[in-house]
Amino acid sequence: MKNFIIRTITGVLFVTAVVVSFLDPIAMVFLFALVTGLTIREFCGLVNERPTVQINQFISTVAGIYLFLAMAGHCSGWVTSDTVFIPYLITIIYLLVAELYLQGKDPINNWAYTMLAQLYIALPFSTINVLAFPQTGQYSFVLPLSIFVFLWMNDTGAYCVGSLLGRHKLFPRVSPGKSWEGSIGGGVLVVGIAVLIWYLLKQYATEASNLSVWHWAGLGLTVVVFGTWGDLVESLFKRTLGIKDSGHILPGHGGMLDRFDSSLLAIPAAVVYLFTISLI
Numbered sequence: 001m002k003n004f005i006i007r008t009i010t011g012v013l014f015v016t017a018v019v020v021s022f023l024d025p026i027a028m029v030f031l032f033a034l035v036t037g038l039t040i041r042e043f044c045g046l047v048n049e050r051p052t053v054q055i056n057q058f059i060s061t062v063a064g065i066y067l068f069l070a071m072a073g074h075c076s077g078w079v080t081s082d083t084v085f086i087p088y089l090i091t092i093i094y095l096l097v098a099e100l101y102l103q104g105k106d107p108i109n110n111w112a113y114t115m116l117a118q119l120y121i122a123l124p125f126s127t128i129n130v131l132a133f134p135q136t137g138q139y140s141f142v143l144p145l146s147i148f149v150f151l152w153m154n155d156t157g158a159y160c161v162g163s164l165l166g167r168h169k170l171f172p173r174v175s176p177g178k179s180w181e182g183s184i185g186g187g188v189l190v191v192g193i194a195v196l197i198w199y200l201l202k203q204y205a206t207e208a209s210n211l212s213v214w215h216w217a218g219l220g221l222t223v224v225v226f227g228t229w230g231d232l233v234e235s236l237f238k239r240t241l242g243i244k245d246s247g248h249i250l251p252g253h254g255g256m257l258d259r260f261d262s263s264l265l266a267i268p269a270a271v272v273y274l275f276t277i278s279l280i
Helices: 002-021 025-047 057-076 082-097 107-126 128-132 142-165 180-204 213-241 256-260 263-276
Strands: 169-171 175-179
Touching: 002 025, 002 142, 025 057, 025 107, 025 128, 025 256, 057 082, 057 107, 057 128, 082 107, 107 128, 107 263, 128 142, 128 263, 142 175, 142 180, 142 213, 142 263, 169 180, 175 180, 175 213, 180 213, 213 256, 213 263
Parallel strands: none
Antiparallel strands: 169 175
16 A cells, blocks of 8 residues: 555656646756656666676766757757757767777677667657757647656557456567556557547647647557557567666656656657658
């Protein structure tokens, strides 16, 4: 009972922080730059526990935060020059060249995990700025907040339907608790939420989005599919390391990777989807 209360309080505070941050562009950038840094730091700490891996946790974390901030400045128009990305490229080169001098046991492993922190965490988080600033200098919380609403509703629908009707395992090797029935239930709920968002925007904020009802439904399904894969990818990561939770920073919910695993694939997938239909 105590764990349930702690989990509920943490969940409410977490959702509130994310939702409130999207109301202001500065708050959004600050929060997700912090999230990016904490998640990379957590990832580096986990892989550094492997016997042949030793990556630079501090520089990897700073590099990821800088990439997020550079992308925010570029997408928002706060920074007009593309040279803002040069320090990040220099940092990546340094992380590669440094292995020549560190004499690590397995430099290939170090390179692989160092780059994985950037590709798996920093780059996906940075693309949220593309959704938040669909046009240079114009901020809108509709798309990025919708992605998280879809992810939360997908988890809720999948859990409820899976608990009641789940019979066929979705991916038993990686996540035995997930079922096809739950995934379909979560997808149906998200499509319904997507249609509701389209309706509310059409009625009360026509300038906030130019997506049709079909585009919204497609966006919802895209988030469901890639969000589920994101969850499974993190589950495989934890199984490979032999751990239950990625961390303990969020009482009752585990670590940063545990909370943002789905978004690490869903956010860039949403960007690709919207670019494909030429709506951002």
